Amino acid sequence: MTEEVAEETAKVAGDDNESVVVRYKEVKKAFGDTVVLNDLNLDVKQGEKVALIGPSGSGKTTIIRMLMTLEQPTEGTIEVDGEMLWHKEVNGELIPADEKHLRKVRGKIGMVFQQYNLFPHMTIMRNCTEAPIHVLGISKDEAKKRAREMLDKVGLGDKINNYPSQLSGGQQQRVAIARSLVMQPKVMLFDEVTAALDPELVGEVLEVLKNIAAEGDTTMMIITHEMEFARDVADRVLFLDNGKIAEHGHPRDVLVNPQSERLQSFLGRFN
Numbered sequence: 001m002t003e004e005v006a007e008e009t010a011k012v013a014g015d016d017n018e019s020v021v022v023r024y025k026e027v028k029k030a031f032g033d034t035v036v037l038n039d040l041n042l043d044v045k046q047g048e049k050v051a052l053i054g055p056s057g058s059g060k061t062t063i064i065r066m067l068m069t070l071e072q073p074t075e076g077t078i079e080v081d082g083e084m085l086w087h088k089e090v091n092g093e094l095i096p097a098d099e100k101h102l103r104k105v106r107g108k109i110g111m112v113f114q115q116y117n118l119f120p121h122m123t124i125m126r127n128c129t130e131a132p133i134h135v136l137g138i139s140k141d142e143a144k145k146r147a148r149e150m151l152d153k154v155g156l157g158d159k160i161n162n163y164p165s166q167l168s169g170g171q172q173q174r175v176a177i178a179r180s181l182v183m184q185p186k187v188m189l190f191d192e193v194t195a196a197l198d199p200e201l202v203g204e205v206l207e208v209l210k211n212i213a214a215e216g217d218t219t220m221m222i223i224t225h226e227m228e229f230a231r232d233v234a235d236r237v238l239f240l241d242n243g244k245i246a247e248h249g250h251p252r253d254v255l256v257n258p259q260s261e262r263l264q265s266f267l268g269r270f271n
């Protein structure tokens with residue numbers, strides 16, 4: 001497949017705007033003279049699970065940091081749930097977005113990092129209810145109800161009155177996942193969520209993510225080095241190489257039957 005064709009076909013459902021939750025259109029990102037992403041075109045559909053794989057430095061984190069508005073694209077546009085991230089349209093003209101608009105768009109996005117960053121002085125329940133109460137403005141009772149449901153989902157319903165230091169790293173990361181889900185984001189971003197965990201704690205976190213994925217409705221973009229997990233959980237795998245989507249498709253094709261030497265050699269490291 002040529003690069004143009006690959007990039008074009010990475011835009012799934014281009015004519016089905018209703019179901020597209022995240023859209024990158026001709027996105028370029030450079031730091032100074034260094035171009036780290038070039039002409040990125042990507043649509044992620046409602047409920048879709050997309051795994052991003054690729055060597056260190058290939059641009060995976062930059063893709064999701066731009067979605068979090070932590071980085072601004074040098075060129076091109078990014079949309080979440082039909083809203084442009086850095087611009088808004090007024091009378092048919094694009095003008096730079098203000099902080100209020102950015103906050104609104106950010107509210108549609110949940111992110112879980114390697115470092116779970118729970119508030120150490122708050123119970124697990126409060127860790128999960130602070131943002132919904134203060135950012136979304138929902139009632140305490142509603143926030144608690146949602147938090148209980150999500151903590152049950154990640155298997156920690158019995159820990160609501162504990163403090164983070166009383167939990168293992170794997171359990172803390174599961175709380176961080178629940179905390180994000182309580183906000184009911186349009187898309188959940190996961191950046192190597194198991195990378196900082198002791199190996200024996202990785203499985204429980206991946207299991208939780210698999211369960212959430214299996215429920216179907218959560219749109220997920222997942223950066224991972226866990227290839228077996230990517231194969232099990234993803235509808236689509238994107239192989240990033242040198243700031244481009246070099247290969248993409250069903251996990252069966254990308255992970256089991258890689259076309260390029262670069263991907264074959266990358267996957268070879270995990271065998």
Ligand code: ADP
Pocket residue numbers: 031036054055056057058059060061062063240
């Ligand atoms: P990955 O997540 O695939 O490891 P990244 O998206 O983190 O890759 O990084 C892609 C490239 O962009 C790397 O070469 C990295 O050094 C560079 N990069 C990332 N952030 C910055 C920054 N703030 N300033 C300069 N270069 C950066």
